[in-house]
Amino acid sequence: MTNSAVKTLSQLANHEEFIQRHIGPDAAETAAMLSELGVDSMETLIAQTVPAGIRLPKPLATGPAMTEADALAKLKQVASKNKMFKSYIGMGYHPTLTPNVILRNVLENPGWYTAYTPYQPEIAQGRLESLLNFQQLTLDLTGMELASASLLDEATAAAEAMALAKRVTKSKSNLYFISDDVHPQTIDVVKTRAEMFGFDVVVGKAAEADAHDVFGALLQYPSTNGDIRNDSALIAALQAKKAIVAVATDPMALMLLKAPGQLGADVVLGSAQRFGVPMAYGGPHAAFFATRDAYKRSMPGRIIGVSKDRRGNSALRMAMQTREQHIRREKANSNICTAQVLLANIASFYAVYHGPQGLKNIAERIHRSADIFAAGLTAKNVAVVNGHWFDTITFNVANRAEVINRALAAGVNLRTDMADVLAVSFHEATSKADIAELFDIVLGSGHGLTVEALDAAIVSEGSQSIPADLVRTDSVLGHPVFNQYHSETEMLRYIKKLENKDLALNHSMISLGSCTMKLNATAEMIPITWPEFASLHPFVPRDQADGYYEMINELGDWLINITGYDNISMQPNSGAQGEYAGMVAIRKYHESRGEGHRNICLIPVSAHGTNPATAAMTSYDVVLVDCDKSGNIDMADLKAKAAEVGDRLAAIMVTYPSTHGVFEESIRELCDIIHSYGGQVYMDGANMNAQVGLTSPGFIGSDVSHLNLHKTFCIPHGGGGPGMGPIGVKSHLAPFLPNHAVVGIEGTGRNNGAVSAAPFGSAGILPISWMYIAMMGGEGLKLATEYAILNANYMAKKLDPLFPVLYRGTNGRVAHECIIDIRPLKEASGITEMDIAKRLMDFGYHSPTMSFPVAGTLMIEPTESESKAELDKFIEAMSTIRTEIAKVEAGEWTVDNNPLAYAPHTMEDIFDPAWDRAYERQYAAFPAKYVAENKFWPTVTRIDDVYGDRNLICSCPSPEAYR
Template sequence: MPLDTRALSELIAQDDFISRHNGPSSTDNAIMLDTIGEPSVEALLDHTIPADIRLQQPLALKTPFSERDTLRYLKEIARRNQVHKSYIGMGYYGTTLPPVIARNVLENPGWYTAYTPYQPEISQGRPEALLNFQQVIIDLTGMPLANASLLDEATAAAEAMALCARGNKKAKQCNAFFAAADLFPQTLDVLRTRARYLGFTLIVDSTDQLDRYDVFGALFAYPGESGEVVELEELINAAHRQGAMACVAADLLSLALLEAPGERGADVVLGSAQRFGVPMGFGGPHAAFLAVTDSLKRAMPGRVIGVSRDAHGQPALRMAMQTREQHIRREKATSNICTAQALLANIASFYAVYHGAEGIAEIANRVYRLAHMLGHGVASHGVLLRHSRYFDTLTLDGLDVDSIRPRAEKAQINLRYRADGGVGISIDETTSGPDIRLLFDVLLGEGHGLSIAVLDQQVRQQVALPDSELRKTPYLTQQVFQRYRSETEMLRYLKRLENKDLSLAHAMIPLGSCTMKLNATSEMLPISWPEFAHIHPFAPSSQVEGYYQLIDELSCALLEITGYDALSMQPNSGAQGEYAGLLAIRRFQQAQGEGQRDICLIPSSAHGTNPASAAMAQLKVVVVECDDQGNVDLDDLRTKAEQHACHLSAIMITYPSTHGVFEANVREACDIVHRCGGQVYIDGANMNAQVGVCRPGDYGGDVSHLNLHKTFCIPHGGGGPGMGPIGVKAHLAPWLPNHPVTPINGVDERSLAVSAAAFGSASILPISWAYITMMGGEGLRKATEQALINANYIAERLKQHYPVLYRGSGGHVGHECIIDIRPLKAASGISEEDIAKRLMDYGFHAPTMSFPVAGTLMIEPTESEALVELDRFCDAMLAIHAEIKRIESGEWPADDNPLINAPHTQRDLASDWQHPYSRELACFPTEATRIAKFWPSVNRVDNVFGDRHLVCSCAPIEAYRDA
């Protein structure tokens, strides 16, 4: 190695994160550009992206930081957050995540880099964990069916309201929904938002007034935000007497002590699983839950894991009832939900597996006893308890708040200071006896003379909850919740499930429209730091200056990247961002006296969430056709925009298009809509092809959502979390989402919330912040260029055997390409699904199937995949094509060949082999699979059987015993 002769000033620590993020080297790029037929990257851009939208100057972002400097700087930001002991409650509580789950799930790329389990044969681990989650919810709520998580408790309440409208015939004559005044304020705000645009009348009142109203549904809090445990059965009966459905927002931990709402006759039960081991994280991400009666199962929103069988009749798990999903039903969808909170639901389910029924009961009892000790102690000093029936939350009256507040601040304690003068205190899993003693000092002053030991003896002899409200039904009796008590057993269980799922730790996941790129370790590390993880979302602003700095810096960077003027971090999924963006448009137009504008133009190629979101915003969808090249038909757009000019609210455009090309006339399309008085919504799902080369705010966009879990490196988490912040032009800024507890500066007070927390799932924002900080403007542009090179390279390598359906005017695709399988199917009978399943034998997750065109595969390699992996994928696709030709020629029967029988499992390898092809070809078709084989856990899953025989819960112990 030659001697380093650089000047001393140049000898600084460097790590080239950009080249670590982008897979191919400069040599690789030269090879790929030669295959594409372009002399340079710049030439590729010239022939791919319309000149009239190209950025003429680099992004004005900071110079890239090294990984080490990024983490050091972020640590300085984190230290500006003060981690005080929080007793604020309001749906967010301190909890303890067992380290074995933290290290092996939350911080494990085998769990957080997997995709939604749409391909069940290589996704049996997460569905098992999610099935466990559903069982936890089913048992604790006493309901027969639960989904596999929603975004947060407030939006789950909104979904429950809409579910009641769909499921109750009374809603056809009555449009009013009752919400108990004792619900959390953020829940009420999101309900108001959703009701306003679904055409419902939302009635908020105390529960004793329910009989005054005629409603199709009612939502009760159990316990309420003030802590009161209501007589639930009386309220449910009151709702049922007038033909209304009864919904219950329940605290999951309290249901270990309180009678299950399902036992009291509830139709819908919802809430948050946050306190089952998931850190508060300044508001998220947290898995919400929704449980329903059997009659509502096919109208229930969200994903459901069900038990089916594979080709050999063995049990297999899958996502059930997928025909309900928004991408299929479009504007007729029951919801626009696209992202769940799978990773957090997994964590909550493992928390239940780790503790079991007895452990959860112990935690719930301890929380209740400590709350009871606190209440008993302060009551003995003349403090008034607003309610005599409570679980973990006390509302105290008669205290001198002016004296308490400075004592609490000195003790680094956060209490809830209510507008009505009361003081709220919520006890949680992390609370201890010494904490109660300190609370006495804060509330009563020193010298109160209370003894924790004496109080403990006293409260053991008395119970503040009546026996009629206490739980008597056993729960979590299934074997999975009883077996894994030692860390050794728990570790092995987690590893067994992890090994069943293909993730980015195994291979590229070439999903068109989903952007499964690198989620770098240095980006992921900070989410576990206490300064980010253990902050209550409603903590005083003086304690969260670090979060505000991070959010401000990230917002400024995203605005520079997109060309917009203002941004909201509140939407906690891409679909939620679509909804929030459309509401900003509607609020703006209503403020301008143009509330009649209710038409939304949507191209026929649009994402399924687009029409579903438009319908939720009470917009009427008018479809704009596409031409033979897959572009928006400008003549049809012009005709329909002018036809509906007086009522035109917006157009929703995906760019590059859902067909994977940069449409040359996007600026003209935006101008057409603007001339007719409409606003332009540009879907940010494909922003990965634009960063640093063009900006939606420059070529006509008024609003866009950004999928931080796609373009900006937040991992998919096996089906969530996601983040969908929206950028808007200045005229829409006042109409971004506000928040009832944490008001947003510059936003109109009439603009209500769309999510439970003001900044959505804030604890995962450090991931995107770190990505942008380490890439800088130059690196972000290089990432976009690399994504375009990789996609075009795959298109060129495959085009002779798989026709590329759409190309731009310059002959190239964008960051993804659609290959047409229909000619192959016509000749051989082999479908895109058969190819998808056969790819598993080659060690790959399938591309996106039949979207946006039936009978196709949409491939997106991302910038993070190296040339060797791109070639491995292309080689696999070409080998599969050769296999199809052997079927066409008659060498292999149409009903017995490697594609029809794919995927092949270890069970097949050991079976009595009767097929006309070899075991080796079936299971080890390439040298790569012989070196490192990822085995599908089950054979092809029978989807129809799973839907016809819907089973969405774990088997009881008896089933294991019988087996």
């Protein structure tokens, strides 16, 4: 071996570096792509793409890259600082037993967690079926007519119920009533939302609700202290005054309690967390939401509906997609861009696996634990506060502090936030030994009680802890799907059957522009199921969450460095929620300066599609700013509109690089113009994957941004959620970041309301982003951005001769995504962007973003994690499709008899004996050689959206369909 070939120990360890595993192209592919673009280096390409005036003067200070093993070891050490106490805190969060078949095959399975929102339903039938099961579960338990496929958490679902009430009520009132026994974090979030909408709120005793003239009311059933009331008369009295009544509830309790729909509720909502989802220090957890069919057009979130495909087969899709905020913009019903699909699927599978009898057994066991505990306390003359209960016993003891200290010494958390009383909430993991331990904690030693004797007495004498008129008498979950998969063998096969119907990142590239479907590395995902992160209640005492605080603070410091801001809030649990929190901070900032009259938000038409809905949620009027023919913000129009609104200007919401895929040269001038009128600059973080390490929002001059951790920072999309949307702010906005009614947050105003139910949002998935940044280091993060830009420009260069690239920057470069224009081809051939999207399924690809932000186009974002080989396969698919379109243009195929018009092709389609197409079966299914090596078969042909909306069915098909 010559000396020139000898490597150092460090060089020999290079194969362990995570960076080269995250970034797709190797050295040879990189050189080939740079050559194709006519540049000699990555530095030259970046210089041609990112304006010099906004380039960072120094590298990121997030530390050196760590190996996977070292990062996992360090994070495990951090996680070990969390104290693993038994939790009886309740308040909507409970320890659960996630069935291992679901844990391994759904939560830990990239076939489930790397899929995208099911906008292309033909290749998403699996998760759509699971979500339809979730809706059926919700309908059965709540007794309502229409359910959605999940919202972000219980508190934001309650806020959405208030907004729905205002939309549909005939009352002229501006007052909303909240019962004072609703969970405190829910009250907090609803009050914040009400303030932004300009609604008045009164919090009081439930019995006093109909003493007020209100447009709506929120009740809790069972209440936060565990009490159970029959509020049917109150609900009727409120409805007689035209009020809309929402009831927040517990799905496990509804296995034993009369459905809120039977009590007359207009809206029923809650958290599905205790259906097998870990507490995870607050989330992610799927909320459920159900209402009357009459309110379907005003319902927030997504609804899964039953339609049919071209062959007449039953097929599922998202119903009434025109309600979504990127389409309706400021007129949207809500801004829930990220649902909690992965968690809704887990809850759905939990119900399928246990079935109605299994769930009832779990509920009865929880309830029996509460009955035994209450009986023991009563026998020892301890005052039980709530006269009825499902799982929560609130009680009064003279030696409150002593009891709390005994509990902490035993590694047990009681609920201690209510004045003068304590509470214990039982859960499915509670054992007889746990109940005995609780007696020792509350009563001290020598109390003489035994769980067995108390249990026997209840069996003998019966229980009246649920009022007779609130005992559930109707059967639930009678559909076959909840009654046939109770063995692990059957459950495993059902999960696999659904997974096989879905195309996810573990099959092929998902090149969605503005959605950054990048690698969710296995090492990043491992920590989320560690008990030290997964098992913590969000309201544990501060010293029990030291590991979480250390991880959150370090991640926050890294994100502050990456964004160029001064402070950050981790509370928003989706990108849309982050936008909202940022705009709330801007509004509160203006109000603090006596400038509450500022009510105009400028939004360029090239901004992210959720922005107008967010501005509307903070009661800002939206004024759109035009773009020029090159896709850049029209600065003359911006100046004119800023001058026109003058001191009414509150903010601009701008996306950078723009959603048109361009780094605009005028961005700093834009910031200066807005600031000159006293406005604030909100820079949408959707396209942060093109900024990290090269520039930053704070350096450019903006005041606040949200970060889509489920885009740039590798939290997976999960089929349409989870997500996280923390916001970075400049120092003057820091006092207006969200706080929390239960867990105070340092560095923000004491009286600020919350925007999410948990203080740090979906904290349980933050370890994913921590791992990503730790393993990439500052230099790796910059490389990721550079390769995202390289891959996008290579894609644009190769596709442009086939489908013209619509917008480019000053030097002819695109940012990290590009828009290709289908409109000329549509005019010449009749083939649409929809046809191309569906034909791509035959090649095993998910469509790029369709008709957004420009109708009749496709927006492509390949990400840094895709190799040149994968990009070339996609380019080959698009080239083949272009050839097919040319045959339609030339008249060789008619516009209604060609592979694009019939796409996608299912196996049933291909083997149809009555094949009468103008093209061969073999070509339909295998249009490129590589397709045969890894064929993905769509399970339904093209779905009829119009039929589905005209015949809206959002529950499981009839049992006959399963036979």
